Structures are given as C-alpha cells and as structure tokens.
Amino acid sequence: SWSISNTVTVAGKADQSTVSGSAITPLADSATDSESGQTLTWSATGLPAGLSINASTGTISGTPTAHGTSSVTVTAAAASGSTTFNWTVTNTVTVAGQSGQAGTTGTAVSPVTNSATDTEAGQTLTWSATGLPTGLSINATTGTITGTPTVSGAFSVTVRAADQAGYAGTTSFTWTVTNTVTVAGQ
DSSP states (O other): OOOOOOOEEEOOOOOEEEETTSOOOOBOOOEEESSTTOOOEEEEESOOTTEEEOTTTOOEEEOOOSOEEEEEEEEEETTTEEEEEEEEEEOOEEEOOOOOEEEETTSOOOOBOOOEEESSTTOOOEEEEESOOTTEEEOTTTOOEEEOOOSOEEEEEEEEEEOTTSOEEEEEEEEEEEOOOOOOOO
C-alpha cells in the first residue's frame, strides 16, 4: 500500500517593528502546498495584543495596544506548515513644542505648562528638564515649570517626558532672563 503525504511550506517573514496605537499596514502571508487545489486555514500564536490573522487569507492586521517583543508563529494548515518571526511594538512620546520664554531676576515666572502624547494608552509620564534658569524647576508629575529666576542670561532649555516603558520625547527652547533694574529715588 502507498502512503502519500501533503507538504505545506509557509514563506518566511522578516522581523517586524510597529508603534503602539498605530494601525499596521496589513501583512500578507503566503504558502505553497504540494497538493494542488487544497484550501489552507491560517492561524497565528504570539501576535502582539490588538493584532489578528484572517483564517482564510493569512493577512495580519489591526492596531497594537501594548509595547514589547513577541515571537509570532504563523501556521497554514491543509497538511501543516509554519514560520516564526519576532514582532516588536514600540511607543512614541511626543512633547508639544514650546515657544521661547522670558523673565526678570527676582520676579516669579507665570507657570509654563508642558504637554505630551503617548501612542500607548494608559502610560504615566514623568517630566524633567535640563538647562532651566537658576531658581526654576519642573514638576515631575505635571510638567509645569515654576519659580523665580535668580541669574540673568540666555538659557537653552530641554523638557523631557518619559513613559513607564522608558520611551521619551523632548522639546527645546530658549529662556531669556534679564536683571531687575532699580532706579534710586531722588
């Protein structure tokens, strides 16, 4: 008696990289079957959260919702064949631009509010700043800059917002502080 087997070969995939919260370009899979006329059924394990595979076409689509690297295995079955690749999802933190600021030594500045967006929902941002004029500080939770400058000059300030996963964004601007001028009375 004869035993005839069927072989399904799934085309290999390069590792993938995507930004959390951004819809992916649909990723089509392909396979060959040693027995013509067979209908393949597609499945995948390890897809990043928010992505799915179409069982009829093998196309992966969706919007990833969390960062991290996943080992993805795509399988086409009539007989059976599969391919494995890595899929990395990253976040993007974007800090809104800030216009140049000005102040005078000895006079409290109006609070400067900073804002940012993160492509991964639910991330808490931590704020920091470099180059602030002496006497000013940034609130690590709210991103608001307050204080009273004590030294004059032009300061190159960079504000940074980082999420819990370590992804960060920055914006830079100049802060000019002039000396207080006092005119003696006569």
